[in-house]
Amino acid sequence: MGWDALQGLSSGQPKITVLKITIAANTVMKWHSHPFPNAGYVLSGALTIEKKDGTTHHYVQGEAIAETVDSIHRGFTGAEPVVLIVFYSGTPDLPLAY
16 A cells, blocks of 8 residues: 555545544443544553444454444443554544544
8 A cells, every 4th residue: 555545535635643542441432433444553451342233342452453434333441441542544624533
């Protein structure tokens, strides 16, 4: 994939956002969705992603997460905080999540 490969992912000027996110222990996040592709890497801890239909997937330290696009979901943590690096491939005019 070339450096300009993001041109085809969405209309408009592409924008890459990279965030280091820490989620506290025993946290249940709000339901949300993402308007464009994103992926994360679990630096430490464990995170469970739950879709509205009740399906879940559990991720632990060292695993990559390819999040859902335009699908309502939430994450929750256990007894330890979670630290993630998340890569969002969007455009300047769209928020990272709804």
